[in-house]
Amino acid sequence: MTLRPTRIAYVTGLAVALAAPAALAPVLFAASALAQGEPIAARQEIMKGVGNATRTGVQMIRGEAPFDLDTARETFAVYIDASERMPGLFPEGTETGGDTKAAPAIWEDKEGFDALFVEFGERAAAGLEATTDQASFQAALGTATQSCRTCHEQFRLDN
Amino acid sequence: MRDALQKTAVVAATLGILAVFGFFLLTDPDLQGTGLERVPGGEVDLANGETLFRAGGCASCHATPEQDDPLHLGGGLALETDYGTFRVPNLSPSRDGIFGWTTAQFVRAMRGGVSPEGEHYYPSFPYTSYTRMTAADLRDLHGFLMTLEPVDGAAPDHDLRFPFSVRRGIGLWKLAYLDGEPFAAPEGMDPLLARGAYLVEGPGHCAECHSPRNALGAIREDARFAGGPNPEGRGFIPNITPHETGIGGWSRAEIVELLASGFTPEFDVVGGQMAKVVDNTSELSAEDRDAIAAYLLALPPRPETPRD
Numbered sequence: 001m002t003l004r005p006t007r008i009a010y011v012t013g014l015a016v017a018l019a020a021p022a023a024l025a026p027v028l029f030a031a032s033a034l035a036q037g038e039p040i041a042a043r044q045e046i047m048k049g050v051g052n053a054t055r056t057g058v059q060m061i062r063g064e065a066p067f068d069l070d071t072a073r074e075t076f077a078v079y080i081d082a083s084e085r086m087p088g089l090f091p092e093g094t095e096t097g098g099d100t101k102a103a104p105a106i107w108e109d110k111e112g113f114d115a116l117f118v119e120f121g122e123r124a125a126a127g128l129e130a131t132t133d134q135a136s137f138q139a140a141l142g143t144a145t146q147s148c149r150t151c152h153e154q155f156r157l158d159n
Numbered sequence: 160m161r162d163a164l165q166k167t168a169v170v171a172a173t174l175g176i177l178a179v180f181g182f183f184l185l186t187d188p189d190l191q192g193t194g195l196e197r198v199p200g201g202e203v204d205l206a207n208g209e210t211l212f213r214a215g216g217c218a219s220c221h222a223t224p225e226q227d228d229p230l231h232l233g234g235g236l237a238l239e240t241d242y243g244t245f246r247v248p249n250l251s252p253s254r255d256g257i258f259g260w261t262t263a264q265f266v267r268a269m270r271g272g273v274s275p276e277g278e279h280y281y282p283s284f285p286y287t288s289y290t291r292m293t294a295a296d297l298r299d300l301h302g303f304l305m306t307l308e309p310v311d312g313a314a315p316d317h318d319l320r321f322p323f324s325v326r327r328g329i330g331l332w333k334l335a336y337l338d339g340e341p342f343a344a345p346e347g348m349d350p351l352l353a354r355g356a357y358l359v360e361g362p363g364h365c366a367e368c369h370s371p372r373n374a375l376g377a378i379r380e381d382a383r384f385a386g387g388p389n390p391e392g393r394g395f396i397p398n399i400t401p402h403e404t405g406i407g408g409w410s411r412a413e414i415v416e417l418l419a420s421g422f423t424p425e426f427d428v429v430g431g432q433m434a435k436v437v438d439n440t441s442e443l444s445a446e447d448r449d450a451i452a453a454y455l456l457a458l459p460p461r462p463e464t465p466r467d
Contacts, residue, residue, distance in 0.1 A: 051426040058426065104393065145428065149421055149437075152430020157394030 040098035043089040046082045053078040054145060061138045072137040076128035079144055083121030087114045101157045113155055120147035186330025188279055193339030194271030198262045199295045208303025211296055213442045215289070215362040219435040221250040223310065229438070232256065233310035238283055238391055242376065243319030245283040253309035257301075265301040266294050270341075272333065279329035281317065282336075282376065288364035291342035291357070336377040351446075355454025358447060368396045368432065371464040385461040394431065395466055402460035414452035418443070 057075040059065040090106050090113075106113045127140030184190075212218070218229035224236050234249040234256070249256035257265065264275040272279060272286035280286060289297075322328060342361050344353035359365050370378045371387035386398035386405065398405030406414065413424045418440040421428045429437060440448060 047427075054422075055426040058422070101394070148428035149430065149434050152428055153434035154430075156430045157389070158397065158431065 038098070039089040039091060039094045040100045040102075043086060043102075044098075044100075046085060046089075049078055050082050050148075054141075054148075057137070057141050061134065061141065067134045067137070069131070069133070072131050072134075073128055075141065076124040076131070076144065079124035080121050080128070083117045083124060087117050103155045103157045106155050113151075116147060116151045116155075120144065120151070123147060182331075183327070185334060186279075186327045188271075188273045188277050188330065190330065191271060191333060191337070191339060193290060193337065194267035194269065194273065195263075196266070196294055198266055198298050201295075203302035204299045205303050205306065207296065208299035208301070210443065210447070211292075211300040211362050212303055213439040214358050214447070215300070215364070216436055216439050217250060217304075219432065219439070220247045230307050231310055232304075232307060233312055234314040235312075240283065240390055242323040243317065245281060245317050245319075246314040248314050249310060249312065250304065251307055251310040252305045253311050255311055255313040256309070257304060258309065260301070262298050262301050265304075266297045269297050269300075270294075271339065272329070272337065279326055279333065281319075281323075281326070281329060282332065285364040285367040287337055287378070288361060288367055290337060290339055291361035293341060296362075332375065332377070335375070349453075351450050351453050352457055354447065355450035355452070355457075358451050359454050363451065365399065369399045382461060382464050384455075384458055385464045387464050388467070389431070391432070398461065398463040399455055400458045400461045401456050402462055404463035405460070406455065407460060409456075411449065411452045411456060414455060415445075415448045418448045418451060419445075 053075045056065065056071060060067045060072060090102065090110070092107070094100070095102065095104065095107060123140075123144040123146075127137075127144050130140045131137045218232065220236055220238075221232045221234050222229050222236075223231050223233035232250040233253075234247045234251075236247040238245040238247065252258045260268075260275055267273050268275070268280065269286060269289040269292060271290070272282065272284065274280060292300075317324075342357050344356060348356070366378055366383050368390060369386060370383045371385070372390070373379050384398070384400045384405075385402075387396055388394075389396055401407045401409070409424060416422055416424075417429065418437065420441065421434065421437040423429065440451070443451075
């Protein structure tokens with residue numbers, strides 16, 4: 001799935017914040033349809049998307065790929081989208097099955113789990129706003145991806 | 160008839176007494192000499208001690224739970240296992256911890272699994288790996304620990320099921336599974352690989368989680384590093400041998416990246432207990448991370464341990 005909103009959408013920081021979710025709407029629709037049938041597959045797909053966006057971002061930070069401001073900001077758009085959709089994809093009955101690595105702690109402490117996604121979304125939104133060049137992107141990506149570790153430590157089985 | 164009964168009773172009683180006697184003889188913590196070697200003198204290298212503290216992941220278990228300072232080693236973490244609940248002791252230089260221990264006592268605890276009071280430690284404390292460490296390194300680690308903040312308060316006792324609750328019985332387990340051999344690099348081994356082997360097999364104690372265990376809780380050597388069920392609950396600890404079901408296909412740089420930042424080649428971020436491992440490995444020198452990666456890639460490739 002490609003998540004490349006038009007360049008025009010990024011006129012100002014505010015415009016970016018507003019336009020990114022709009023540009024993602026078709027993807028959101030497809031994913032929500034998927035989510036109704038298969039929450040486990042849907043959440044795994046979202047996490048894969050987060051990993052792919054992170055790879056692209058890290059490659060730009062390392063200089064393995066040319067830095068592109070739109071692509072950098074897109075990383076955070078993917079994070080924001082994930083932070084909004086993930087908490088709803090852990091209904092009762094999806095604790096096991098489908099090769100899930102979700103830890104029982106998610107259902108024991110759903111509030112704590114959801115709070116981490118709120119924090120992740122806030123960090124990503126701040127990153128979206130703060131990213132103006134490679135250096136600011138690196139700092140913002142570092143902060144946002146701290147959420148990955150925190151959540152995986154508490155709420156995922158299998159390292 | 161009565162004579163026969165009496166004889167049987169006498170024989171049974173004698174065998175019983177011999178068994179008890181034999182048990183105490185075989186489980187005597189002083190039976191094994193591991194960890195009783197001379198500690199080399201000389202200046203304590205605190206920087207090396209800190210490196211070993213990181214490599215050994217001491218804080219992952221001994222840091223007081225529910226606070227963020229990895230150097231606040233009050234213990235108390237509960238490890239829920241099939242044998243019961245282990246509670247990690249205080250490792251700080253407090254009277255409830257290791258205050259007053261001599262370096263020799265510390266070395267014996269780490270390499271021989273015997274406390275200064277002369278009791279066996281349970282192998283939930285991974286001395287089967289720490290036994291590979293050199294006495295000089297342990298002297299430095301002890302020196303570093305003694306510089307940390309004393310934290311008062313002793314952890315509650317373990318809460319184990321019978322027969323595991325019989326601490327003395329660990330002596331039998333050690334006879335079978337603690338060889339007490341310090342690490343020695345095979346002759347001609349590349350120095351980087353040798354450093355990696357020492358870190359992985361000794362202080363790093365990687366095999367303790369990344370291997371399956373037998374019915375008696377000992378690592379199955381035929382599947383060492385091939386992954387295994389999480390000893391602390393649900394889930395599976397991955398295969399870290401260079402097999403297609405493990406880290407086959409990973410480059411050395413990718414392993415180094417995981418140890419430095421937690422990112423896998425798929426840009427997943429490791430979690431579970433490995434998150435704390437990465438907190439530590441990220442503090443090691445780049446050379447040490449490279450050495451660990453080189454050694455892991457040189458392990459015999461093994462298929463992942465079957466999951467139940």
